[in-house]
Amino acid sequence: MLGLGVAVLINSGTNLLFGKISFVTNSSGMILQMAVALDYSVFLIHRFRECNDEEDDPEIAMLNALKLSTSSILSSGLTTVIGFLALAFMKFLIGADLGVALSKGVAISLITSLVFMPGVILETYKWMDKTRHRSFMPSFRGLGRVVCKVSTPLMIAFVLIIVPAYIGSTQNHYLYGGSKIYGPDTRLGSDTEKMAEIFGDNDNYVLMVPRGDRTSEHALIRELEDMPGINSVLSIENLMGIAIPGDMLPENLVDQLQSDHYDRIVISAAVPVEGDKAFALIDDIYAAADKYYEGEYYMAGTGVSMHDVKEVVSSDMVKVNFIAIFSVFVVLLLTMKNLLLPVILVLTIETAIWINMSITHLTGASMFYIAYLIISSIQLGATVDYAILFTERYKENRKVYGIAPRECVMTTISDTAVSILTSATAVSVMGILLYIFSSQRIIGQIGLLLGRGTICSLLAVLFVLPGFLMRFDKYVLRTVGDKKRQNADEL
Numbered sequence: 001m002l003g004l005g006v007a008v009l010i011n012s013g014t015n016l017l018f019g020k021i022s023f024v025t026n027s028s029g030m031i032l033q034m035a036v037a038l039d040y041s042v043f044l045i046h047r048f049r050e051c052n053d054e055e056d057d058p059e060i061a062m063l064n065a066l067k068l069s070t071s072s073i074l075s076s077g078l079t080t081v082i083g084f085l086a087l088a089f090m091k092f093l094i095g096a097d098l099g100v101a102l103s104k105g106v107a108i109s110l111i112t113s114l115v116f117m118p119g120v121i122l123e124t125y126k127w128m129d130k131t132r133h134r135s136f137m138p139s140f141r142g143l144g145r146v147v148c149k150v151s152t153p154l155m156i157a158f159v160l161i162i163v164p165a166y167i168g169s170t171q172n173h174y175l176y177g178g179s180k181i182y183g184p185d186t187r188l189g190s191d192t193e194k195m196a197e198i199f200g201d202n203d204n205y206v207l208m209v210p211r212g213d214r215t216s217e218h219a220l221i222r223e224l225e226d227m228p229g230i231n232s233v234l235s236i237e238n239l240m241g242i243a244i245p246g247d248m249l250p251e252n253l254v255d256q257l258q259s260d261h262y263d264r265i266v267i268s269a270a271v272p273v274e275g276d277k278a279f280a281l282i283d284d285i286y287a288a289a290d291k292y293y294e295g296e297y298y299m300a301g302t303g304v305s306m307h308d309v310k311e312v313v314s315s316d317m318v319k320v321n322f323i324a325i326f327s328v329f330v331v332l333l334l335t336m337k338n339l340l341l342p343v344i345l346v347l348t349i350e351t352a353i354w355i356n357m358s359i360t361h362l363t364g365a366s367m368f369y370i371a372y373l374i375i376s377s378i379q380l381g382a383t384v385d386y387a388i389l390f391t392e393r394y395k396e397n398r399k400v401y402g403i404a405p406r407e408c409v410m411t412t413i414s415d416t417a418v419s420i421l422t423s424a425t426a427v428s429v430m431g432i433l434l435y436i437f438s439s440q441r442i443i444g445q446i447g448l449l450l451g452r453g454t455i456c457s458l459l460a461v462l463f464v465l466p467g468f469l470m471r472f473d474k475y476v477l478r479t480v481g482d483k484k485r486q487n488a489d490e491l
Helices: 001-017 023-054 058-089 095-129 141-169 187-199 216-225 236-240 251-257 276-293 302-336 340-363 369-398 405-437 441-471
Strands: 174-175 203-210 232-233 262-269 298-300 367-368
Touching: 001 023, 001 095, 023 058, 023 095, 023 369, 023 405, 023 441, 058 095, 058 302, 058 369, 095 302, 095 369, 141 340, 141 405, 141 441, 174 369, 203 216, 203 276, 203 302, 216 232, 216 236, 216 262, 216 276, 232 236, 236 251, 236 262, 251 262, 262 276, 276 298, 276 302, 298 302, 302 340, 302 369, 340 369, 340 441, 367 369, 367 441, 369 405, 369 441, 405 441
Parallel strands: 174 367
Antiparallel strands: 203 262, 203 298, 232 262
16 A cells, blocks of 8 residues: 555646646546556565565565566566557547546556555564464365356357447446536536526527528528427528518517527537437438538537547547457567467456446447447456456466476466455455545546456456366477477477
């Protein structure tokens, strides 16, 4: 907690460099930084304890711990930083703001773990030993035996669910704006719901069309009035008709509906501020306006803004996900020097992400699109750490100790389960608490998706990844540049 606290304070203070940050970053940034950066200190402390039990000199034990854990910590940290930096490419600047702040925070946490934490541990290891209690965790050898027995059917089932999980993750109903940010337990949320109950859904749009062509404007207005969902249309043309001169109308009314170059058409619609119904109506209005004033009109309104946001963030989806996945893949390829392992690790975590998103679809809940994009990067960057730790320890047990694949899986689960469970439990609890206590629905949903997604990734790493490692064992042990196959008997 001390190491995390130092990193969080430094990151929060250095946010002054940006001049200003979004409310999403301010509300969730510290929690998310703690959630994703907890792994590094946990991995180092557990490794130091192992080395210290085998070595009399604590400084040598720390050197050995750093030697054995730095690769995993650096790989985990770099993938997380890059996953967050992918958000910086969003046109929707709330996501970019959070991505830059969190990538900076994780980088600071990474440095803190490798520079500050070793000194803290060496200064306090005696207190740690004195306050050390018996382990409340089992050895997890039994879990390892269970995983070995069911690894093949679980791996096959996991492969079969990849495509349905991906399809399910793309079928969510998304909210693009702030109309549903505040829940009914807040004053704004309760007032908004009460007004909707009494008066129904409504929104107003303004359509600006060039002056001069009264015939086209009259025809457009008639077409708008006939559209389902539109209650009324107000304009100069509507008020005076095609044969009445405009100078017969009150000047203050004319000034509100007409300028030197444009006529203003005010549209009252019986639709919510955002959603499929509202967006379909706006598309119909655009199509009608294009028919008479192609490229020469302007449209504004809350629903129109939400429609524009949808267009912007929808284009962000493919870009952000591609950058995050590709960047993490490249980092893993460079650090692990293996062509197959990055594919296995990224596919395992990405499928866990798709399962997480599919659950939202299956429950029928709406999802804030910004939450979807943020969690896609956060869950990938934060939980790929578990897969990296497990894989690196599996390779170590196979190469250094020459343990056979099935026995190696049991040993690796026993070695890493406590570290992975410690981090995953903390992240899940923080996410769920964020969901429970946040009055802002978007922040709460980020917490829920983070907590649930971490559990999905945890199960994938402990129950599915071992099957992949055993099945492709001889390829897992290779590194780029090997000219001959490694023989398990020689190991």
